[in-house]
Amino acid sequence: MPSFRTSVATCLAILAITGGVASAALPAGDELPSHRRIDNGPEPEHGVLDVPLHELWRAGGEDQDVFFGNVLQVLPGPDDTVYVLDVQLVQVFVFSQDGEFLRTLGSKGEGPGEVNNVNSMLVWPDGTLGLGQVLPGKLALIDRGGDPVQGIKLVDPDAPDSGFVLLMNGFAGDGFMALAGMRWGMSDTGELSQHMFLRRHDREGKPAATFLRKTSALDATWFVFDELAFDFVWTRFAITSAGEVCFAPERNEYALHFCHPDGRLDRIVRREYRSLQRNAEDLRQAELTCEAIGSQYGRELKGVTVEKTEPDITGLWSAPDGAVWVRTSRGDRERDPGVLTTVDVIDPAGRFIEQRRLKCPGDPRHDAIHFLPGNRVVVVTGAVDAYRRDTHSTTAEGTGADERPLEVVCYGRE
Structure with a gap:
């Protein structure tokens, strides 16, 4: 199942270049008849459900044998295991369902099963x-037994010979993949362009359908990092249990697109939602994040441009029952004491049926949140702060970042 990542943590893909003026994100499908557009009001049909969670196990931290550098992703593995991806250590930690550390998979390098x-x-x-x-962009593959197998190179069919194709995120379905990536291109006049895409690829990596594309241009002579120009569905897509690809194409709109695996747009689901305005500290944090990304390019950063609001949708997760859980900026920020976050539940018919208020320790401003089957929630404490430390996106005055070692804490429903 797909998992969530915070929008800040996803910026670990710091090799992406953006800026300038961006075109709108364009879905690949045709216009839909009106009956396939589903509009929901601001409130869920069945109200708000409190979901108390209790701790099942934890790993990492100061008193544990396992040390994490920078955890970006947590997914269910085979045989009820839990996979924890550490992008700093370039390996996957494998835990049992009860939290016992079993082994690591992957390593840094050029060989089979390795990545740089x-x-x-x-x-x-x-x-x-x-x-x-x-x-x-490539996928290094490791089979169920832990042995490396033939990997997959990411190819953009619009420029199959390009060596500048980046893989940003992806999810695996039954016999196919949904991959989000980008390609850099140079015009005859020297203008650098960035082509972002969400595509279906078969198991061998061959492109099969395009769900969404967006292009932005970079003024290399005056590099300004633009938050909206970079924005894409990096954290806002999932593969549903029915095999559809669901994504939220626009940063400042609560709208979910559901596509068939062949790329045809089936329905658009909307919810009435008021964007969350950023205060002065929010704007400062957004600027720090954008500066951290922009500082990774071999050119002088002239400035950053950030939005006045938080993203409407911050993440999607496909539940085993066919529903889609939607994380929002308001759900993450407008929290009562003891509440981790509040998620919207969209049923397979597109109805906004419920909100679930998840009650356990954690703060989405500093911690990453991942959902797993079996009513489990994994909180990676300090994950956002770890990213900021690694990319030097904090200031001498500090940002309230927690410098304790990362902990992976798994909670279950009471």
């Missing part, structure tokens, strides 16, 4: 693990 820079992992139903390398 990693920012995502995929797990197929047969237990095969894919480690996503950013640039050049």
Whole structure:
């Protein structure tokens, strides 16, 4: 099952270049008849459900044998295991259902099952693990038994010979993958362009359908990092239990697109939602994040441009019952004491049926949240702060970042 990542943690894909003026994100499907557009009001049909959670196990931290560097992703593995991707250590920690540390998978390098820079992992139903390398975009594959197998190179069909194709994120379905990536291009006049895409690929990596594309241009002579120009569905897509690809194409709109695996747009689900305005501290944090990304390019950063609001949708998760759980900026920020976050539940018919208020320790401003089958929630304490430390996106005055070692804490429903 797909998991969530915070929008800040996803910025670990720091090799992406953006800026300038961006075109709108364009779905690949045709216009839909009106009856396939489903509009929901601001409130759920069945109200708000409190979901108390209790701790099942934890790993990492100051008193544990396992040490984490920078955890980006947590997914269910085969045989009821839990996979934890550490992008700093370039390996996957494997835990049992009860939290016992079993082994690690993957390593840094050029050989089979190895990557030099990693920012995502995929797990197929047969237990095969894919480690996503950013640039050049590829998947290093490891079979269920832990042995490396033939990997997959990411190719953009619009420029099949390009060596500048980046893999940003992906999820594995039954016999296919949904991959989000980008390609850099140079015009005859020297303008650098960035082509972002969400596509379906078959198991061998061959592109099969395009769900969404967006293009932005970079003024290399005056590099300004633009938050909206970079924005794409990096954290806002999932594969549903029915095999559809669901994504939220626009940063400042609560709208979910559901596509068939062949790329045809089936329905658009909307919810009435008021964007959350950023206060002065929010704007400062957004600027720090964008500066951290922009500082990774070999050119002088002239400035950053950030939005006045938080993203409407911050993440999606496909539940085993066919529903889609939607994380929002308001759900993450407008929290009562003891509440981790509040998620919207969209049923398979597109109805906003419920909100679930998840009650356990954690703060989405500093911690990453991942959902697993079996009513489990994994909180990685300090994950956002770890990213900021690694990319030097904090200031001398500090940002309230927690410098304790990362902990992975698994909670279950009471």
